[in-house]
Amino acid sequence: MTNSTLLQIDKDEARLGMFIHGFGRQWLRSPFAASQFKLSSHAELKTLRESSVTTLVIDLSKGVGPTGSTAGLAKPNENPTPANVGAALAKPTGMVRSIFSNAASSLSIDRQQVEAVVDVVDQLLYTRPASILNLTKLKTKDEISFQHSVAVCALVGLFARHLKLDSNLVRILSVGGLLHDIGKIRIPTEILTKTDKLTADEMAVMQTHPHEGYAMLARTKGLPEIVGKICLHHHEKLDGSGYPDGLKDGQVSAAARMVAICDVFDALTSIRPYKKGFTPQAAAEMMEKWTGHFDRVLLKQFFDCMGLKWPSQSAQTLEITDEMVGSAEADLNDF
Ligand SMILES: [Fe+2]
Secondary structure: OOOOOOOEEEHHHOOOOEEEEEEEHHHHHOOOOOOEOOOOOOHHHHHHHHOOEEEEEOOOOOOOOOOOOOOOOOOOOOOOOOOOOOHHHHHHHHHHHHHHHHHHHHHOOHHHHHHHHHHHHHHHHHHOOHHHHOOEEOOHHHHHHHHHHHHHHHHHHHHHHOOOOHHHHHHHHHHHHHOOOOEEEEEOHHHOOOOOOOHHHHHHHHHOHHHHHHHHHHHOOOHHHHHHHHHOOOOOOOOOOOOOOOOHHHHHHHHHHHHHHHHHHHHHHHHOOOEOOHHHHHHHHHHOOOOOOOOHHHHHHHHHHHOOOOHHHOOOOOOHHHHHOOOHHHHHOOO
């Protein structure tokens, strides 16, 4: 293949956002009228997978690469100014607002809407990674829950690709990241938006959101069980001190462990109206110190994925003060 942006793949590796350059010698078997186009709908993907084509050629300069590869992630022309970031994120954030709003009235999830958001986030990860990952920084008061959901969806998707997980699992984890906090729609606004530390009673109410979300997801037909488990267990800690069930070690699924890491990382690095966010490296320092909370093997992988140093390997270890830890714990009230 002479053009370095062209890549031949098996049809099972095809996914949304890929630009199909051709089918090589199998062009007669193509089920499509157009010879070159971007795969942009599940219907097209299904048609391709059910066709007699076995391989295809994609153009990495015009679309996403195979899952498990970071090919196509770097886009040197991207300019993530606040205005550009805002424009890129307006669409998925608005879509999540709609999912949450519909869920509040129907107490179930519109699965098609969820799939559509994951498609948008997935494409942004490849076409505008700096913009989508900047969502981990900026949060506005009215949109915090929606933006956090989009951010965790993006982080988990990136993390899963870094681990080279199967493309179906990447998709399921992204859905889980998007919906992990859906139960928050059942929590009173005054508790959700409280900026001071929650009282014990308020915390008890807040801690019902995993069960509330799980119940909603259970009413949604066709959602993989992993998504429900992510929602139910994303606040569990491996030493058994988490909630709602105080699970330990192997009782917490790997999927929930991954989302827990992305959830807390986004909470710590977010800039919100009433506080500065921690830098990613400071967040890493703190998360590494909370022994018993996270799966340390996955945590190390996550730091690698984000280009962060494992704290003990950092040439200049940050000094974490009690004030920083207290502030960080308060941040986790509302995530
Ligand atoms: Fe949560």
